Amino acid sequence: VVVGSNNIPQLEGVPVRAEIEALLQTPVILENDANAAALGESWMGAGQGVADQILITLGTGIGGGIISGGRVLHGYRGMAGEIGHMTVVPNGNPCACGNSGCLEKHASATAIKSTALLMGLPVTE
Secondary structure (H helix, E strand, O other), X not given: OOOOOOOOHHHOOOOHHHHHHHHHOOOOOOOOHHHHHHHHHHHHOOOOOOOOEEEEEEXXXXXXXXXXXXXXXXXXXXXXXXXXXXXXXXXXXXXXXXXXXXXXXXXXXXXXXXXXXHOOOOOOO
């Protein structure tokens, strides 16, 4: 069941895994995109043979996946790698998480695009 879906509030409370399992008629494991990317790098990419690593994602937000001892580190409520929600600008821009000054509100691709638009700079998709 989706909990804390700040970027897609329409998914809040939706039993996504159960619905996908019913459609596919097979067991499903869901994982955060940055954690899955870190795990993929560990299995088949630059992290092969490395037991401890961190992967940082930059896009709509800023995320991170942490591999510790060869396993994904989830942390409290699955937030171990969520570096995008560290406060980097005290009293900065408000974030959907309820905090202000989060890294992703100031340095994500979305934030950079918004700043460019405010400055009247040309922006391509």
